[in-house]
Amino acid sequence: MKNILLIVLLLTLSQWAVGQKTIAKTYKNLDINAAFIADTLAIDSNIKKALSYSIQEDSLAQPLFKRSLSIAYRIQSQEQIAKVFFEMGIYFYQKFEYFDAIKYFNKAMPFFENITHKKQLAKLNYYLGQSYYYVYSEDSSFKYFSRALNQYKKDKNPVGEALCYNGIGTIYGSKNYKMGLKYLNKALAIDLKGNDNKGATSVYINIGNITSDNISFEKGLPYYQKAIAALAIEKSDYNLAIVYNNIGDCYINEKDYVQALVYFEKALEASNRMDVKILHGLIYLNIADVKLKQNNLDEAIKYSNLSLEHARKNNDMVIQANNILNFSKIYEAKKDYKKALSFKNDYISIKDRALVYEEQKKMQLFQSINELERSQLEINNLKNKNENAHLKLQSKMNLTYFLIFISIILTVFLVILVVQQKAKKRYYDLLNSKSEQVNTLKDRIQVKNDYLNELNTTKTKLFKIIGHDLRNPLSSIEAFTDLMLQKDDVYDEEDQTAFLHAIKESAMKASLILNDVLAWAINQESSLVKQRVYLHKIVEEELKLLEVLALQKQITIENLIHERLSVITDKNKVTTIVRNLVANAIKFSHPKGKITVQAELVDTFIKISVHDNGVGIAASELQALFTADNKKSKFGTQNEKGTGLGLLLCKDFVEKLGGTLAVQSTLNVGSSFSFTLPFTDTTPE
Secondary structure (H helix, E strand, O other), X not given: OHHHHHHHHHHHHHHHHHHHOOOOEOHHHOOOOHHHHHHHHHHHHHHHHHHXXXXXXXXXXXXXXXXXXXXXXXXXXXXXXXXHHHHHHHHHHHOOOHHHHHHHHHHHHXXXXXXXXXXXXXXXXXXXXXXXXXXXXXXXXXXXXXXXXXXXXXXXXXXXHHHHHHHHHXXXXXXXXXXXXXXHHHHHHHHHHOOOHHHHHHHHHHHHHHHHHHOOHHHHHHHHHHHHHHHHHHOOHHHHHHHHHHHHHHHHHOOOHHXXXXXXXXXXXXXXXXOOOOOHHHHHHHHHHHXXXXXXXXXXXXXXXXXXXXXXXXXXXXXXXXXXXXXXXXXHHOOOHHHHHHHHHHHHHHHHHHHHHHHHHHHHHHHHHHHHHHHHHHHHHHXXXXXXXXXXXXXXXXXXXXXXXXXXXXXXXXXXHHHHHHHHHHHHHHHHHHHHHHHHHHHHHHHHXXXXXXXXXXXHHHHHHHHHHOHHHHHHHHHHHHXXXXXXXXXXXXXXXXXXXXXXXXXXXXXXXXXXXXXXXXHHHOOOOEXXXXXXXXXXXXXHHOHHHHHHOOOEEXXXXXXXXXXXXXXXXXXXXXXXXXXXXXXXXXXXXXXXXXXXXXXXXXXXXXXXXXXOOOHHHHOOOOOOOOOOOOOOOOOOOOOOOHHHHHHHHHHHOOOOEEEEXXXXXXXXXXXXXXXXXXOOO
16 A cells, blocks of 8 residues: 555656756757847846956955856746856966866857757867866877867867967877877967967977977977067966066076076066966076075075965965975075974975875865766756657556546555454464564675675775776877778878877786776685695795786885795685785885895784885875775886776775784885784684
8 A cells, every 4th residue: 555655646746746857958949039139139248247357356256257157047948058158268268267167068068059059069168178277187288189179170260270289289299209299290380370460479489399398409499489579469467477487487597697687577567567466486486496406595585475475365375385385495504404494394394285286176066066077967868758748648647547546446455454353363463473483584684785885885896996097188189080981081090099008008007007906806706715825835936927017117126925934824815915015016126135034923924924024104194095995006126007996906805704904004114014814723614
């Protein structure tokens, strides 16, 4: 009876829910009348006013954006919703708040895709590429630049193509400067052909940067001078300040400090003309650096203080950290070693906070994008439900009437049951005996429920790891595959080969991650197969498998475990633990280092330890080594790359065997990973 009534209630609620949900519509599905036009004009007015506010006046701009968004949702216009989110992203982008810009650009994305607004979608992808580049997420940046480039080519928009070539060339500049210059020259050719001084200026700056960094300042300087000449027409104080600052940097490298100061002063003049003094902190820092190199310590302190003041206003922790480091160098030059040491400690502290802050922003962005993807999925599902609602409504109503009729019959039946209540007393004793059986079943169900909860927790861990670690290699594969699928002649054989290498490297990263996750998943369900295991022999077998890795770095490994020492346990799991710990020791050991493996009896446990004299681990990182949240792999001493799951797998195996996993480490001295196994001399039957 309760189940049937529940079905009736759910059907009623589902019909109500479908009636309450609404989907934003495109212009062709809306009634464009005078009221609608008035609402769109109000949205435009609010956006225009909001964009006029500075980032310090954000509290005035946001209510205007929210008001516009509220109107857009009320009139159910996808075009207007997309426009508001896009302009909110532009607001933060122009104020150099790139994490917030990415958040709102991504919110605009599903609406632009639904209305198939190709030109605006290309522009949105370009801004996403720029924003991701400024937050140092180059894989995502390349992905969106590639998408924008394909759309601009289809629309025959050479200006857009040049912008994307410029962005892609800048990304390549830090990895393969020849490839970077190739793309930048493509952009420059388009800009010069179209007399686009603004675009050419940006390209000149980027070519100057790459050429000065990788070839020589003498060859890079003419491009900076061309950028300055173009800026005389374009009047962009931001770009002018960047050019002068970069030239000053080059003169520092040339040890021509007088010329460096001349260009930093010019950069400061251009920055002073800007509304947002975003570059002041950097320029003052560079001037302080020159003063320090000239041994003008008091002037160096003065400019470092000015730089620190602006960095704090802009919450720029990197500039703050560099200024604190400058103070340490200044007071060391003054032979005030106590103050120098104090500033060095402050530098380490703020550097750590900066890293934590950047990670938090990236995680917030990651979560925000996931929420947007879920919202888009919900919108699509709801759209499909609305399309089928008219067809299903009649059948649901018929089913509802039938269930009501059944409910009436059951109600009559219940009345009869109440009359027969006296007859049920005879079965009272029988119910008592059955009650005990029910309690037993309840306990079994609880055990099963606990087991299911544990499996669900494991699943959540796996999803977090896969979602975090697979995102970058898969994004890279997607972006390079898009480029490979193009049917024009833009990319030559050299490009195609570079793309294939990048795809192969990303695929290998994804494969390593999936192999470790598969091993972990199997561990959750597999039972233990216990037998007598001789520890010395296991270690010897694993050392033979890892011998090639050790020889490549000329590392000596000693197996100090007694040949007759044995324990009753699961051989495969112990083998996996030993292999991971020794492989990690090799990875983080310096060439010609030494690794020892030993075992000892501690109370009723055998303790197996792997010692190395490698890079060691900072105390602040030890606590997070064995957790799945935010798991990341570090590069080894020769840039070896892992999946970040090895220690997590070891921890699960050790705990399943009844032991514990521990680590002791000192930075730049070495590490000692150890695990325990219950010691017994009785072989299971």
